[in-house]
Each structure stands twice: as C-alpha cells, then as structure tokens.
Amino acid sequence: MSLSLAIRLPLARFTLEVETRLEGASVAVMGRSGSGKTSLLEVLAGLRRGARGRVEVGGRVLLDSAVGVDVPPEARRMGYVPQDALLFPHLTVERNVRYGVRGAKPSRVDEAVALLELGPLLSRYPATLSGGEKQRVALARALATDPALLLLDEPLAALDVALKERVLPYLLRVRDEAKVPMLYVTHQLGEARVLAREALLLDEGRVRAAGPASEVLGPAVRGLLAEEGEVEENILEGVLERPGAGGLRLRVTEGLSLWVPDAPELAVGTRAAYAVPSEDILLSTGPLTGVSARNVLAGTVVRVESAGAGEDAATVDVAGVRWVVRLTAASVRELGVVPGARVYLAVKSAACRRLR
DSSP, X not given: OOEEEEEEEEOSSSEEEXXXXXXXXXXXXXXXXXXXXXXXXXXXXXXXXXXXXXXXXXXXXXXXXXXXXXXXXXXXXXXXXXXXXXXXXXXXXXXXXXXXXXXXXXXXXXXXXXXXXXXGGTTOOGGGXXXXXXXXXHHHHHHHTOOSEEEEESTTTTSOHHHHHHHHXXXXXXXXXXXXXXXXXXXXXXHHHHHOSEEEEEETTEEEEEEEHHHHTTXXXXXXXXXTTOOOEEEEEEEEEOOTTSOEEEEEETTEEEEEOOOTTSOTTOEEEEEEEGGGOEEESSOOOSXXXXXXXXXXXXXXXXXXXXXXXXXXXXXXXXXXXXXXXXXHHHHTOOTTOEEEEEEOGGGOEEOO
C-alpha cells in the first residue's frame, strides 16, 4: 500500500513538516524523544487538528487542505495502538476486541482472536491480564476493525524484555499473515530491523531520511540511539538446525551459522530471528582459540564510526552478513581496527536472544 505525505503541523517547539512517499507495508518511524513521531501518527489517524497539506493512503485521500478534504477519524480506517493499551476495564477481552467494529467483516474479529491467540482470554477482564496480554488485546481490537493501516505507537515500550520477546512474534504474524500495512514507532533498532521493510527518521519535526530500512537504519539512527542510551542489536534471521548432539544452531547463510540457546520445543527447519547486542561481542585482531564462546566468526572490517561517549561502532562483514560491534575508541586505536582489517568475533550463545 502506498503512503503519500505532504503535511505541516505547528507544534510547541517546532513545526512538523513531513513530505515523503512510502510503500507502507511495514514502516519503522524513528527519532529522538519529542521529534514528532506520535504527532505524525495522530495526523494520520485524524486525531490532530490544524494539520495542513495532503495525506493519501492506498490511493484514498484522507486530507487535502487545499480543497477542504478532511476525512473524520471514524471514517479513515486507521487502527491505532498506543503505548498504554487503554482497554476498557469494565469490558471483557471479547467485548474490548469487538468494540468499534461497525460494518467491518465479522471474520476479521475471528481472525484477530485466532492470530493473537486470545481464545483462552476472551471471558477475562483487563485487570487480570499481564502487560503483554493487554497489548495483544489492543492489537486485536485495532485489527478487528479491518483497518487500511495500523498505527503502532511504541506498543512494546512499557514491557520488560521477557514480555517484549513474547509479543514481538505476534506483530510479525500480523505483518506476515494478516498482511495489514503498519507504521511502527519505536526507539529500538532491533525491533525496527525485524519488523520494517522501510524506515522514516524524524529529527525536530523534519525528515532526516526515508526509504528502505536497510539503508535508513544505519549511522544516522545509531547516533540518535547513542544520545538516548539505547542499545544497538544485531538481528540474525535463518533456519534452525540440530547438528548431532551439539544443540541448537541458526543457519543464517551457507557460510554463517550461529549456536543459540537450546530450546527443545523448537523444531528443525523452523524460521527464527535472534538479537545479539553490539556491546556483547568480543573483537580480536588475532585468531581466537580456547575461549568459552561457542561462536567464533572470522570477518573483515567494513567501516568504523563514532558512536559517541568515547565509543566507536565497527561494522564487520562475516560471510556477507554485516555485524555491528561496539568498542571503546581507545581499543579501536590500540588494536588497529580499520577498514579492511581481518578480525575475529566471539559471541556467546547465551547472548543470542530469540525474537521469533
């Protein structure tokens, strides 16, 4: 679905000015806190008055101030999921999911319940749910209305790491199985890389970069994350295998496999994704032997960039897969980590966190 934006909205500290065109299948919206990300979603949903310009979603014009078009929120077919699930406490899960369904296909409700595995929860009330369960209900409620576009405003931000790991696979199912286009606001680079096909980077209300996620989610985003203390993660996707009695391994490419924490319930051949924090990787300029880390990978340094606060980020190519390793600037100088250098990465299997 194409998404065309040319909007202008005065805010307290700056004016939000966004002009871009995206395909919209899954777009990560990133930027510093207060850069206008939530305001952008509210403009799309029709919840922010005063916006001027034009918004077109899938060929349908929702806003065109030049000719007086401003489709009301209830007619825009936007599914909005905020940070706080905002469920109705006096309604059961089933009634929360069905709330707002007017004229949408009934099968969409059943699909949302099945996709997000809410069947056992339908008779319960929000007060009895975990944070992750509440977010799944909020997502199902938005999906049940048969939206043209899902607007997700940091839906995992309030969850701890364990709950994020349990909810993220459901977002992937919505993307891949329900095939509903989504705009996903997040501060987590790992989440963005897993979910997004495209990315939009905002800075003080302006578009700093927009386009394919592989191009946008790079140095510019890394700098913003460093400023806000976020941890950059490497995301590896592949197929699970069990070579002999060695345990569980993720085959990323023909030349790259990674030992990951064993999980007996995972079947061989299952597609999976794992995150490895950039700061949990040991880099050596000489071959590594006799180390406890099960994964020792040989690669070549592609580039070294400042990551702020006395740290550098080295991008290392391992069998065609780019890894980002966080090092102190002093270590980079002392070890001679420069583009073209042959290096070795040590990654403990325990540092690999399963995302799906």
